[in-house]
Amino acid sequence: MDGSNPHREGLTTLHHDWTMIPAGKLVERQTPVLLSNGISAAPVFDEAKNSFTGMFDYGDLMAYILILLKKMDPPQDQTLEMRDLIQKANNSQSVPLGEFPKLQAVMQTTLHACGLDHSNVLSVNGNAPVLDALVKMSSNSVSSLAVLDDQGILLGNISMTDIQHVMKHLKSSWLWISCFQFISKIRLSRGVETGEDQYPVLDVSAGSTFGYTLLKLQATKVHRLWVVQDNGSVAGVVSLTDVFRVLSKLIDN
Amino acid sequence: MVLDLDACIDSLFKRQLLAESVIREICEKTKELLMSESNVVHVSAPVTVVGDIHGQFYDLLEIFKIGGYCPDTNYLFLGDYVDRGLYSVETMSILTCLKLRYPDRVQLVRGNHESRAVTQTYGFYTECMKKYGSAQVWHYFTDLFDYLTLSVVIDNMIFCVHGGLSPSIHTIDQIKVMDRFKEIPHEGPMADLVWSDPDPGREEFAVSPRGAGYTFGSLVVEKFLHENGMDHILRAHQLCMEGFQVLFDDQLSTVWSAPNYCYRCGNLASILEVGIHGERHFNVFEAAPENERPSPTEAQRSLFGSNGNGTGTGGGLNGGGMFAGNGMNGGSMAYAALAGLDSGQDAIHYFL
Numbered sequence: 081m082d083g084s085n086p087h088r089e090g091l092t093t094l095h096h097d098w099t100m101i102p103a104g105k106l107v108e109r110q111t112p113v114l115l116s117n118g119i120s121a122a123p124v125f126d127e128a129k130n131s132f133t134g135m136f137d138y139g140d141l142m143a144y145i146l147i148l149l150k151k152m153d154p155p156q157d158q159t160l161e162m163r164d165l166i167q168k169a170n171n172s173q174s175v176p177l178g179e180f181p182k183l184q185a186v187m188q189t190t191l192h193a194c195g196l197d198h199s200n201v202l203s204v205n206g207n208a209p210v211l212d213a214l215v216k217m218s219s220n221s222v223s224s225l226a227v228l229d230d231q232g233i234l235l236g237n238i239s240m241t242d243i244q245h246v247m248k249h250l251k252s253s254w255l256w257i258s259c260f261q262f263i264s265k266i267r268l269s270r271g272v273e274t275g276e277d278q279y280p281v282l283d284v285s286a287g288s289t290f291g292y293t294l295l296k297l298q299a300t301k302v303h304r305l306w307v308v309q310d311n312g313s314v315a316g317v318v319s320l321t322d323v324f325r326v327l328s329k330l331i332d333n
Numbered sequence: 334m335v336l337d338l339d340a341c342i343d344s345l346f347k348r349q350l351l352a353e354s355v356i357r358e359i360c361e362k363t364k365e366l367l368m369s370e371s372n373v374v375h376v377s378a379p380v381t382v383v384g385d386i387h388g389q390f391y392d393l394l395e396i397f398k399i400g401g402y403c404p405d406t407n408y409l410f411l412g413d414y415v416d417r418g419l420y421s422v423e424t425m426s427i428l429t430c431l432k433l434r435y436p437d438r439v440q441l442v443r444g445n446h447e448s449r450a451v452t453q454t455y456g457f458y459t460e461c462m463k464k465y466g467s468a469q470v471w472h473y474f475t476d477l478f479d480y481l482t483l484s485v486v487i488d489n490m491i492f493c494v495h496g497g498l499s500p501s502i503h504t505i506d507q508i509k510v511m512d513r514f515k516e517i518p519h520e521g522p523m524a525d526l527v528w529s530d531p532d533p534g535r536e537e538f539a540v541s542p543r544g545a546g547y548t549f550g551s552l553v554v555e556k557f558l559h560e561n562g563m564d565h566i567l568r569a570h571q572l573c574m575e576g577f578q579v580l581f582d583d584q585l586s587t588v589w590s591a592p593n594y595c596y597r598c599g600n601l602a603s604i605l606e607v608g609i610h611g612e613r614h615f616n617v618f619e620a621a622p623e624n625e626r627p628s629p630t631e632a633q634r635s636l637f638g639s640n641g642n643g644t645g646t647g648g649g650l651n652g653g654g655m656f657a658g659n660g661m662n663g664g665s666m667a668y669a670a671l672a673g674l675d676s677g678q679d680a681i682h683y684f685l
Contacts, residue, residue: 264454268417271455272595275572277445279528279544280454283519292540299540
């Protein structure tokens with residue numbers, strides 16, 4: 081993970097050192113900080129050392145949860161504290177994030193049952209110019225819009241980061257091409273870098289489980305996944321904020 | 334219409350586009366042929382297996398030069414015929430004609446790019462619009478894609494598919510009973526077969542970073558081969574700098590047949606020659622020589638004449654130096670997506 085990946089908008093990709101703070105306390109203490117301040121990353125202050133020792137972000141929290149659920153391999157360079165944590169999870173001892181079974185139950189609930197397929201989705205038509213998307217994102221204070229065709233079917237996602245990335249290098253004439261053409265160009269360039277093309281639309285169906293959605297967010301490294309009905313129309317969106325809102329209810333209970 | 338396939342093939346080798354009505358006819362006839370093919374086609378060696386081509390027509394011609402021409406050589410193409418390259422139309426046209434002309438000597442497997450959603454994003458749709466002035470040819474070909482088989486088995490030993498394995502599929506028989514005659518779904522076994530990738534660092538399945546399909550590991554491969562009595566999985570779908578890659582203790586290979594991918598990756602390509610005793614030989618090759626590539630004007634041509642869109646400077650292409658010598662860069666791939674724009678627009682280059 082380097083700091084320049086445009087997919088990781090809003091998430092810090094700075095290297096962190098798990099040795100700095102016992103991971104368990106980290107999650108317990110930092111999650112409310114992220115949620116209550118509506119931020120996506122927070123510096124970690126170690127009282128014992130009286131200094132800031134790293135950054136904690138949603139990506140870290142998600143990785144932690146996935147390890148907890150044994151769905152992901154533990155990192156190679158795990159610290160003693162992390163190993164302790166994994167061992168605790170394996171032995172089903174009490175873990176900082178609350179009861180293990182409750183977490184499992186949430187992971188198996190569908191997005192529909194979690195109520196995540198009824199969000200008000202902000203979108204732009206694929207034929208509209210990129211400028212329209214920019215204006216809409218700006219006036220609604222969002223960083224991303226669903227790109228839809230005339231029938232309301234999801235074509236893709238346009239984000240502020242993509243636009244900013246392009247405008248750093250190129251002329252403003254890009255603002256007048258259609259949103260669909262724009263997102264195609266972004267896809268074209270990314271696939272060449274990796275030698276692997278991504279699916280044009282990063283979405284998840286309303287019948288998918290919460291756990292699967294987490295896995296897909298982690299695997300594709302995007303900030304949000306659009307929730308779609310069977311016919312491809314958009315029903316909602318699941319962002320990392322939504323993920324932790326659902327999970328924090330477990331901590332509170 | 335009386336179809337002269339040999340004349341069509343001849344024209345295509347001369348880089349001439351077929352008329353729209355001819356495309357319609359060959360697609361109709363090929364669909365009839367493909368309809369009776371199983372989702373798992375059984376073939377015998379010797380056969381030469383080709384990976385992703387992505388519209389790199391000149392490199393397809395190179396493949397015929399080094400691998401032999403149809404019908405002297407049996408060919409198995411593993412998909413991804415279109416998108417990204419500049420000649421997806423010519424590539425798909427000639428492969429369709431060859432399949433129709435020599436149905437038992439040419440096998441065409443469906444790749445993840447043989448899809449309406451993907452071709453609208455990655456260039457084939459735009460190229461069809463540019464070369465034929467309408468989306469009709471794109472419709473004919475994408476309808477044809479729905480009929481392409483999903484997998485091939487060579488001598489009951491080598492399982493060939495575009496992408497990889499699926500957590501929903503344990504046996505060949507499960508693939509045989511699927512309904513493949515539709516657009517590739519977002520999720521499910523059909524999507525997995527064309528989107529999945531092996532992961533040598535893993536043992537099991539995991540959600541794929543591509544947003545469709547899965548990554549799969551060593552235990553999955555061993556189990557699949559064992560359950561189906563086979564000894565090798567052959568697939569494409571991922572760029573290989575050396576033209577091919579062998580994984581999992583020679584239980585799986587990736588073959589990649591688009592050299593210097595997107596005219597800038599600088600990679601080698603290969604075709605895999607499978608012999609009658611099951612021997613596998615990767616025939617590695619480089620991109621076709623520069624001096625055989627067309628000038629920008631020729632690349633711009635459409636069915637309406639070489640200057641069909643009044644593109645003296647090239648509609649969307651940078652003036653001068655784009656194709657000359659070593660001028661190839663990522664911008665040439667933007668050509669396909671740019672084809673809807675006025676020639677007054679700047680070319681967009683991805684210097685990433």
